[in-house]
Amino acid sequence: MSQISQITKPFQPGGSVPLTRKRESLWQDGLRRLVKNRAAVIGFTIIILLILMAIIAPLIAIKRFDAQVLNDQNKVPTWVTKVFPTMKPYAKISTVYPLGADYVGRDLFSRIVYGARVSLSVAFIGPLISLIIGVIYGSISGYFGGRVDNIMMRVVDVLYAFPSLLFIILLLAFFRSSLSHLTPGSPAYILSKMDESLGGMLFIFVGIGLTAWETMARLTRGQVLSLREKEFIEAAHTIGATNIRIMFRHILPNILGPLVVAETLAIPGYISTEAFLSFIGLGVNPPTPSWGAMISEGANSLRSYPNQAIFPALALAITMFAFNFLGDGLRDALDPRLRGTQ
Amino acid sequence: MGRYIIRRLLYMVVVILVVSIITFGLMHAIPGGPFSREKALPAATLKVLNERYHLDDPLWKQYLDYVYNVLVPHITTKAPTTSLSDDCLINVKIGSVWIRWMNFGPSFKSRSRTVNDIFRDNLPISAQLGTMALTVALIIGLPLGILAALKQNTIWDYLGMGISILGVSVPVIVLGPIFVWLFGVALHWFPPTGWGAKPPYFLGFLPTHLGWDYFKFAIMPAVALGLGSSAIIARLTRATLLQTVREDYIRTARAKGLSERVIITRHAMKNSMIPVVTILGPMLAALVTGTFVTELIFGIPGMGKYFVTSITNRDYPVIMGTILLYAVFLVIANLVVDIVYAYLDPRIRYD
Numbered sequence: 001m002s003q004i005s006q007i008t009k010p011f012q013p014g015g016s017v018p019l020t021r022k023r024e025s026l027w028q029d030g031l032r033r034l035v036k037n038r039a040a041v042i043g044f045t046i047i048i049l050l051i052l053m054a055i056i057a058p059l060i061a062i063k064r065f066d067a068q069v070l071n072d073q074n075k076v077p078t079w080v081t082k083v084f085p086t087m088k089p090y091a092k093i094s095t096v097y098p099l100g101a102d103y104v105g106r107d108l109f110s111r112i113v114y115g116a117r118v119s120l121s122v123a124f125i126g127p128l129i130s131l132i133i134g135v136i137y138g139s140i141s142g143y144f145g146g147r148v149d150n151i152m153m154r155v156v157d158v159l160y161a162f163p164s165l166l167f168i169i170l171l172l173a174f175f176r177s178s179l180s181h182l183t184p185g186s187p188a189y190i191l192s193k194m195d196e197s198l199g200g201m202l203f204i205f206v207g208i209g210l211t212a213w214e215t216m217a218r219l220t221r222g223q224v225l226s227l228r229e230k231e232f233i234e235a236a237h238t239i240g241a242t243n244i245r246i247m248f249r250h251i252l253p254n255i256l257g258p259l260v261v262a263e264t265l266a267i268p269g270y271i272s273t274e275a276f277l278s279f280i281g282l283g284v285n286p287p288t289p290s291w292g293a294m295i296s297e298g299a300n301s302l303r304s305y306p307n308q309a310i311f312p313a314l315a316l317a318i319t320m321f322a323f324n325f326l327g328d329g330l331r332d333a334l335d336p337r338l339r340g341t342q
Numbered sequence: 343m344g345r346y347i348i349r350r351l352l353y354m355v356v357v358i359l360v361v362s363i364i365t366f367g368l369m370h371a372i373p374g375g376p377f378s379r380e381k382a383l384p385a386a387t388l389k390v391l392n393e394r395y396h397l398d399d400p401l402w403k404q405y406l407d408y409v410y411n412v413l414v415p416h417i418t419t420k421a422p423t424t425s426l427s428d429d430c431l432i433n434v435k436i437g438s439v440w441i442r443w444m445n446f447g448p449s450f451k452s453r454s455r456t457v458n459d460i461f462r463d464n465l466p467i468s469a470q471l472g473t474m475a476l477t478v479a480l481i482i483g484l485p486l487g488i489l490a491a492l493k494q495n496t497i498w499d500y501l502g503m504g505i506s507i508l509g510v511s512v513p514v515i516v517l518g519p520i521f522v523w524l525f526g527v528a529l530h531w532f533p534p535t536g537w538g539a540k541p542p543y544f545l546g547f548l549p550t551h552l553g554w555d556y557f558k559f560a561i562m563p564a565v566a567l568g569l570g571s572s573a574i575i576a577r578l579t580r581a582t583l584l585q586t587v588r589e590d591y592i593r594t595a596r597a598k599g600l601s602e603r604v605i606i607t608r609h610a611m612k613n614s615m616i617p618v619v620t621i622l623g624p625m626l627a628a629l630v631t632g633t634f635v636t637e638l639i640f641g642i643p644g645m646g647k648y649f650v651t652s653i654t655n656r657d658y659p660v661i662m663g664t665i666l667l668y669a670v671f672l673v674i675a676n677l678v679v680d681i682v683y684a685y686l687d688p689r690i691r692y693d
Contacts, residue, residue, distance in 0.1 A: 165627075166631070169650075169653065173654070268510070272513040275515055280650045281654075295515055295519060299522075299638070309523075310519055310520055317516045
């Protein structure tokens, strides 16, 4: 506000009020506004802490995520029975596990810590894949226009009508059960080995990427279409810039803001998609800990051991909170016209 | 408008055909068949089963047979039999002639049931749950958004928007277990699992009695599922209402002395509903897929279970049936949303 009033102050000859303010790029301007938004800063801090937790998981976790002690099945510390009083009559007490142990005697806390790796990977790689595919597709469609645009957008329309979660489920079922029938050395075999080493996350990325790029493509196309007619693009054409150069140097930097905002707002959706897939058993491979899979396992014994489902559920909720806060703040900062919408 | 609807309907058919082809191709590409077992069936048995269900036919023929059985109405003089492969969803008798339509085939896994049985017995439960969740979303979301907009920058605004960001961040898979434990197990307000209606249904999909016996099962899952959507509705309502009340025609209405209530209900609300209606389409899609998880958590005997198990069981007719059903539902929902959109905003003309 102070800057605006500075600019709009009436011009006084000989006055000492400077008429210009410090030059700021869109990003600097956005950053300044973002830092002022308390909710966004909190969200950002939580995300940084979660990333740290995911990276140094082996140092924080008390045990390995797959270490089972069959004698300690469903054991809980005393404070958990106080939070969940229904557990009291039959809870087996053990102080080893800060949040309790699960149905095969694995430490819940350690699994939740490791589980951040899955959710955060999806939160960052999901948008990356959909951004890459969507931006390339959308900018080709928007830049060349005409018939190319028409055909490419019809394809997106059909895919858009496809119930995407159902498509991911089918796709994952296909990937998962094709694994055991591969000949070593084939590209599919290499892919499946990569998936295995990532604990089953690769195919989740592929599934989300293959269904989420359409929104990005539409957004990019719209932005490119409106920019294409601007004078500075025409100017670039007249001095002989190539299509590729115009695309990367003149158009893309100008549409990055809305794209980043849209992707950040989409992140909670990706996180809950992964949780949903793991919940129905098509997500990560056991014993890789995913919050969705842990909730699903815990939901089976909600009556007797509610901690096994509710703690990972809280972890998931906090993460989604943080991303929602950051996404909201980012949108307000980079595109003030949209403030308060959606 | 008429031409637009016809064009959209044709377009819908194309989409559904593409969905069915991709689904058919993908599910047959998954290794293993409906009758593969850990302990393999005797070759002779397998041969008979494959012949019985035409699984040895070339894929294109199986697909065309399927489309033929589902799409083309059969006109016969023979009355419907109890055979599992002769179960049509629509049977109309005109004189001595039967018109029979939409045979989705038998389930390979539950040997005594057909896909149509699942549609008749389990689908209504999912539909009831989805409808109630949508109702919850609207009942909570609209007032919250209106209140926040009318009392902008007051405690009501912050409270409403705080609640709604909470709602967006807790999907049903988070809220479900918490509800079951808190209200079901600890407080005993509601039964933690189950559903209060079973077939036969009134008009094919409504529960035959509506009382506490029904709602005590329905309230928890409907709220858990609808809360996320109510948050989205609240935020959107607030944003558009804030924009609308700054329009010139609202100032005009104030100037000619209309009461504030009339201004909001008659002038501002109708115009701020337009963006809200447009997100109902994607929202329905989210609610439909949300019913799977909700049913699993709350132990509700709806269709969600079949959706997941049919894929792991390679129960081809059930996979096709469930996916097509949801695809058709979503496409129709989107069409209805677009038509309502045009009704609310006369400036929009589809031609």
